Amino acid sequence: MFAPPINRLITELARLPGIGQRTAQRLAFHILRVSDEEALALADAIREVKETVGQCEVCFNLATEATCRICQDERRDGHLICVVEEPSDVIPIERTNEFGGRYHVLGGALSPIDGVDPEDLHIAELLERASSNGVTEVVVATNATTTGEATALYIADMLREKAPDVAVTRLASGLPVGADLEYADEITLGKAFQGRRRL
Numbered sequence: 001m002f003a004p005p006i007n008r009l010i011t012e013l014a015r016l017p018g019i020g021q022r023t024a025q026r027l028a029f030h031i032l033r034v035s036d037e038e039a040l041a042l043a044d045a046i047r048e049v050k051e052t053v054g055q056c057e058v059c060f061n062l063a064t065e066a067t068c069r070i071c072q073d074e075r076r077d078g079h080l081i082c083v084v085e086e087p088s089d090v091i092p093i094e095r096t097n098e099f100g101g102r103y104h105v106l107g108g109a110l111s112p113i114d115g116v117d118p119e120d121l122h123i124a125e126l127l128e129r130a131s132s133n134g135v136t137e138v139v140v141a142t143n144a145t146t147t148g149e150a151t152a153l154y155i156a157d158m159l160r161e162k163a164p165d166v167a168v169t170r171l172a173s174g175l176p177v178g179a180d181l182e183y184a185d186e187i188t189l190g191k192a193f194q195g196r197r198r199l
């Protein structure tokens with residue numbers, strides 16, 4: 001229907017989460033309408049994040065250096081590690097101001113049906129961190145979904161075995177069941193932190 005370059009742009013935009021075919025078309029026409037400068041700023045921003053943002057070698061959060069800002073911050077409590085599924089989960093927890101420890105990003109949740117096994121996540125690195133650095137508590141803040149809960153239980157079992165002195169806690173209920181952490185408001189999430197319980 002459109003010239004090949006326009007079709008290509010629409011196809012790429014439609015791959016983005018929450019963007020359907022119609023929205024992709026509308027965005028493509030918006031990009032065609034704006035100045036070269038404005039449109040290419042978007043292309044450059046995408047190129048720049050892909051070229052400069054990587055993973056923290058300690059916690060696997062997003063980082064523009066070898067380690068992320070949280071791992072570099074001396075004021076953060078190294079005895080406390082909060083385990084999350086994705087880097088995007090760190091932001092809502094930071095917004096609650098309830099957590100002053102460090103993070104560990106798993107890179108997803110266990111889901112045997114989708115072929116996600118323990119070795120596909122950063123679980124071995126978590127066990128290593130938890131058993132070697134004077135860590136006293138691991139807060140498991142995976143999502144309140146079936147896969148998130150299964151991951152929490154698996155991690156608790158493994159920690160009991162490999163780092164028996166470390167307390168393993170889970171965020172309190174009150175989080176919307178079946179929902180991603182990303183969408184919880186900071187009051188609910190803050191309360192869930194205060195009421196965390198042993199796993």
Ligand SMILES: [Zn+2]
Nearest residue numbers: 056059068071
């Ligand atoms: Zn880090």
